[in-house]
Amino acid sequence: MHPLPIIELRHLSKTFGDLHAVDDLNLDVFEGDIFGFLGPNGAGKSTTIRMMLSLVKPSEGLISIFGKELNQNRHEILQRIGCIIEDPDFYLYLSGEKNLDLFARLSGKSPETKKIHELMELVGLKGREQDKVKTYSHGMKQRLGIAQTLIHDPDLIILDEPTTGLDPQGIIDVRNLILHLKNDLRKTIFLSSHLLHEVEQIATRMAIINKGKAVVQGNVSELLSTHDLNVSVEVDNGERMNSLISSSAWQHKLIKKSGGHFEFRISKEEIPVLNQFLNGAGLAIYGTSYRRNLEDYFLKLTQDAS
Amino acid sequence: MWSLVSIELYKIIRRPRSYIGFAAIAAIVAAIHLAMYIDGPGYVSFFIQQLEQSFSIQGKIINGNLVTWLILQTLIVQMPLLVALVTGDLLSGESASGTIRLLATKPVSRSTIIMAKFLAGNIYTVVLVVWLGLISLGVGLLIFGNGDLIVLNSNHISIFRADDTMWRFGAALLIACLSLSVVATFSSMLSAYTDNSIGPIVTTMAVVIIFTIIGTMEFPLFEKISPFPFTTHMVIWRGMFDDPVDWRHVTASVMVLIGHIALFLGITLAHFNRKDILN
Numbered sequence: 001m002h003p004l005p006i007i008e009l010r011h012l013s014k015t016f017g018d019l020h021a022v023d024d025l026n027l028d029v030f031e032g033d034i035f036g037f038l039g040p041n042g043a044g045k046s047t048t049i050r051m052m053l054s055l056v057k058p059s060e061g062l063i064s065i066f067g068k069e070l071n072q073n074r075h076e077i078l079q080r081i082g083c084i085i086e087d088p089d090f091y092l093y094l095s096g097e098k099n100l101d102l103f104a105r106l107s108g109k110s111p112e113t114k115k116i117h118e119l120m121e122l123v124g125l126k127g128r129e130q131d132k133v134k135t136y137s138h139g140m141k142q143r144l145g146i147a148q149t150l151i152h153d154p155d156l157i158i159l160d161e162p163t164t165g166l167d168p169q170g171i172i173d174v175r176n177l178i179l180h181l182k183n184d185l186r187k188t189i190f191l192s193s194h195l196l197h198e199v200e201q202i203a204t205r206m207a208i209i210n211k212g213k214a215v216v217q218g219n220v221s222e223l224l225s226t227h228d229l230n231v232s233v234e235v236d237n238g239e240r241m242n243s244l245i246s247s248s249a250w251q252h253k254l255i256k257k258s259g260g261h262f263e264f265r266i267s268k269e270e271i272p273v274l275n276q277f278l279n280g281a282g283l284a285i286y287g288t289s290y291r292r293n294l295e296d297y298f299l300k301l302t303q304d305a306s
Numbered sequence: 307m308w309s310l311v312s313i314e315l316y317k318i319i320r321r322p323r324s325y326i327g328f329a330a331i332a333a334i335v336a337a338i339h340l341a342m343y344i345d346g347p348g349y350v351s352f353f354i355q356q357l358e359q360s361f362s363i364q365g366k367i368i369n370g371n372l373v374t375w376l377i378l379q380t381l382i383v384q385m386p387l388l389v390a391l392v393t394g395d396l397l398s399g400e401s402a403s404g405t406i407r408l409l410a411t412k413p414v415s416r417s418t419i420i421m422a423k424f425l426a427g428n429i430y431t432v433v434l435v436v437w438l439g440l441i442s443l444g445v446g447l448l449i450f451g452n453g454d455l456i457v458l459n460s461n462h463i464s465i466f467r468a469d470d471t472m473w474r475f476g477a478a479l480l481i482a483c484l485s486l487s488v489v490a491t492f493s494s495m496l497s498a499y500t501d502n503s504i505g506p507i508v509t510t511m512a513v514v515i516i517f518t519i520i521g522t523m524e525f526p527l528f529e530k531i532s533p534f535p536f537t538t539h540m541v542i543w544r545g546m547f548d549d550p551v552d553w554r555h556v557t558a559s560v561m562v563l564i565g566h567i568a569l570f571l572g573i574t575l576a577h578f579n580r581k582d583i584l585n
Contacts, residue, residue: 056583077413087404
C-alpha cells in the first residue's frame, strides 16, 4: 500500500495558442518517492513543473500538493517546496552566501550563517561562500542551485535537470546527495532529467511523457521487468557457440557477438531456457548478466507514442 | 512585505548602476556650482540687465537659493532618465537573469513582489531627490551663502525673502518625488512586459521627451492633449515659486500624478498576476 500522494495532477492541460504543451496529464507522486519524470525535448516536462510551481497557469485540470489544491493554498504549499528550474540563475553581483540568505528569507526563514556554510560545504562549495556568483562556473552554479533548494528545509524537492553542466564526479555527488535526501532526511524528490541512466539508478517511481501526455507511469523496477532484457552470456568456446546459435531459433534474438561474449534480447523468463540450451550443448558458461536498459525502453515508448 | 522591500533595496544598493544617478547629479551640481562661482556675476547680470533699468537691485543676488533654483530647473529634465535606469530594470532585470523563476516560486504573492519593487523603486527615487536637494541647496548655501531669491518667470518676477525659501524648496522637492514616482511606476510597468532592461528605459525616456515637447509647443491640437499626460504635471514643482502659490492648480496636478501612479501600478499588477513565466 502506497503512502499518501504528495503530488496529484488530474486532467492537467496547458495550451499556448494551438499548441497543446500538456494534454490531460494525470500523475501521482507519493511521500518518500524519488520520482523520475522523463520525456524527450518538448514533451511538456518543464511546462508541467512550472504549473506545479505556479509559474504557469493551467488551461484545465487540478494540481494538488500535500493534499491541498495549489491555487487556493499557494503560499502554504510553496513554503514546503524547494526547486531548481532549468538553469540555476542567481544574482550574479551577490555572493553565493548572500544569494542563499535572500532566497531563504523569501521563503520565510532566516538561516544562520553557519547553516548556509554547512549547506555550501554539502554541495562542494566550501571556501567560495563570499565569492560573487559571477565568478562561479556553470557546475558551481548548479551546486549552489541545489543548496538553494534545501536552504528552507522543504519536504518536497523539485529538480529540473540538476546534473546539467556537472563533471562526472559532480554527477555522482548529486546522485548521492539525492539518495541522502531521500534516505536520511526523508524528503520526496521529483526529478526531471534527460539523463536516463540517472533516473534508472535512483528513482523509485517514474513517468514518461510525450507530446504532453503520460505514456506510462509506475514503479521503476516493475515497469522494467515487464519488457525484454539485454542478456550477456560469456562462454568458453565462441566459435562453437556461434555455430550452435546460427542453427537455432536463438539466432533471431542475438544482437551482438564478440569472441566468447554474446548478447541476446530476450525476456527474463527465457534466460534459464537459454542457459539450459547452452549447457545441454556442452558449453561452459562463465557468466550471464542482464540489464533492462531504460534508454531502450524510453526510446521505444516515445517512438511508439509518436 | 517589509522584509521583501528590504531585500529589494539591498539588491538596488548592491548594483553599480544604482550609483550612476548619484554620480551624475553630483557631477552636474558641482559643474554648475563651479560655473556660478567663476562666471556667476556676468551670467546673472545678463538676465537682470533690463530689470536694472527700472529697479535698483541691491544685496547678494547670487546666493545658495538662486543657484539651487537654477540647478533644479536644469536637472529636473534629466532626473527621469536617472530614475528609469534603475526602475526600468526592476522586473525585466529579473526576467533577463532568470531569477524571476526563483522569485515567483517563493511563498510570496506576485502582488507582494510588485508592491515591494514599487516601494523600493520609490524609496530609491526619494533618496535620489534628497541627494539632489542636499548637495544643491546644502553645498550651495555653504559656498554662496543665504539671501533673497529672485525668480525670473516668462511674464513676471517673484522675489522671496531668504527665510521664505526653505519650505518652498522642500515642497518643490516633495512634488519632484511624486513626479519621479510616476516615472518610476511607468518604467516598472514597461519592465513587466519585457525581458530586457534597455526597452523600458529607452521607452520611458521617449515618452517623457515626446509628451514634454507636446506640452511645450503651443499648437491648438497639442493644447487639447497636454492636460492629460503626466509630463505636463511634472513641472508643477515650479508652482511653489509663484507668489502667491496657486494651491488649487498645484493640488489638481498632484491628483493627476497620483492617478497616473495608481493607473500604472494597477496595469502592472493585473499583467504580472496573469503572466505565465516561461523564460
